[in-house]
Amino acid sequence: MSIDAEQVRRIAHLARIGLDADEADRYIGDLESILGMVERMRAVPTDGVAPLPHPIDLQQRLRPDVVTEADQRDLFQADAPAVAEGFYLVPRVVE
Amino acid sequence: MSNWETVIGLEVHVQLATASKLFSGAPNRFGAEANRQASAVDLGLPGVLPVLNEAVVHMALRFGLAVEAQISPLTQFARKNYFYPDLPKGYQISQLDHPIIGPGRLEIVVGDQAKTIGITRAHLEEDAGKSIHDQLPGLTAVDLNRAGTPLLEIVSEPDMRSAAEAVAYLRELHAIVRDLGISDGNMNEGSMRCDANVSIRPRGERTLGTRTEIKNLNSFRFLEKAIEFEVERQIEVLEGGGRIHQETRLYDAQRNETRSMRSKEEAEDYRYFPDPDLLPVAITPKMIAEVARSMPELPRARRQRFCEQYGLSEYDARQVAADRATAAYFETCVAIAEDPKLTANWVMGELASILNRDELGIEASPVPAAALGTLIARIRDATISSKIAKTVFDIMVAEGGEPDAIIEARGLRQMSDSGELERLVDEVIAANPAQVEQFRAGKTKLLGFFVGQVMKATGGKANPQQLNDLLRGRLDGGG
Structure with a gap:
């Protein structure tokens, strides 16, 4: 399977990763080799094999519905770049 | 289309x-x-x-x-x-x-x-x-x-x-x-x-x-x-x-x-x-x-039950069984009123319009279900007419209180003394000879006029059925 520079740029944008032109070229090779391995695995016959939903063969434990977390707003907001009146502030985003 | x-x-x-x-x-x-x-x-x-x-x-x-x-x-x-x-x-x-x-x-x-x-x-x-x-x-x-x-x-x-x-x-x-x-x-x-x-x-x-x-x-x-x-x-x-x-x-x-x-x-x-x-x-x-064991009754099943248990029409059942709070109110009410159709009419009519007007949920109704049930029971046992019941209801909304107490305190009890009612009927007939003439000449719509006159004289407290019967007897009977 072949990947072109436009696809790499698109994937990088979706993941909000900044790439320069050299990097984009390098990732074309990396991604092609990953997808090539996936192609090879697709050749393995899997008829009659149950899908594996998770590599660890266990099931999710459930938590009782009780409040266990205290308010730690001041602690959490001490690390935030900008806060006001209890809100986190970010550059304005409007759709 | x-x-x-x-x-x-x-x-x-x-x-x-x-x-x-x-x-x-x-x-x-x-x-x-x-x-x-x-x-x-x-x-x-x-x-x-x-x-x-x-x-x-x-x-x-x-x-x-x-x-x-x-x-x-x-x-x-x-x-x-x-x-x-x-x-x-x-x-x-x-x-x-x-x-x-x-x-x-x-x-x-x-x-x-x-x-x-x-x-x-x-x-x-x-x-x-x-x-x-x-x-x-x-x-x-x-x-x-x-x-x-x-x-x-x-x-x-x-x-x-x-x-x-x-x-x-x-x-x-x-x-x-x-x-x-x-x-x-x-x-x-x-x-x-x-x-x-x-x-x-x-x-x-x-x-x-x-x-x-x-x-x-x-x-x-x-x-x-x-x-x-x-x-x-x-x-x-x-x-x-x-x-x-x-x-x-x-x-x-x-x-x-x-x-x-x-x-x-x-x-x-x-x-x-x-x-x-x-x-x-x-x-x-x-x-x-x-989870299945703890399931409550759902709207559809409740509607069906209301049709069967209370003999309500599909339409009425859909209204009063729409949500659990309204259904609970209706059931408390009807247990006292003992008249499902009349109760449904009151819950969907008078009560709903007050709740709409004041933007209240039925849980916050100014008239509790038991009180409305008692009021409807008083219509059923002919203590008051439907018309007087609306007056009592308005008082319950505005001031609160139990229907029986309101009926007694304001003297709203329907006239049960037929002698008194007969006397008033005779007075009205005597005072309106022209209308009596027209009624007997075939203008039977005038019955409403006589009912209105007597009702006015009683302050609305006459039993409408009893009054109708009395008037018909007097007017048809000639004399």
């Missing part, structure tokens, strides 16, 4: 009424001060792991049983990836393959027509936080209290054919989630949010037209208005030779129109993949059986 057929499917997000969040032990409550209920997990801080809330699974199962759905024995969470400031992790934990609730169905009634609407699926996901854009210039303020709130997203088949059907479906869902106790269903506070997928096609056409998705429908009325507007808009576009573009549109209630949201340069690409932080969840037959 239009040459176009409307096709509607709804996606409804229901906030589940748990004590804590979907994956964290932070409180799940509306209205707290900003970010006081956002824990490390809700903030997506490094090193934290989600742990699934047991009550959320049970609530989803309750819903699944209520809509006769297939329930997955193994359900799985996935990451839906997108960037927005109120989604701190950069992904929303949701479900794609193996949603907890599979295909089910819901019966709705529009007019006299019952119709089954298919439910495609219902899956669990976490809500995002809230972004506030208009408070600080150039900045967006983010409140993450809502982040991680459990949602059940209920997706319908495109089975609805009119705005009225869509509203009936949403109302039925609303009644069910409230009856199940899984959500308060409060649309003002966003506990229930609805998006509508709307398309039209020429009548008789089998393939679906291009749909638009309308967002921001936070009331039954807005849903109806938005669909009506959008259908008209699509008809205009198509009949004008244009094409419908698949897009998301926002409903503007103030202008009553839908507007295209600026289309993104590229199609949405959420790159779903199974969330490695969460193992698959096994839904065992034992869990389902336990």
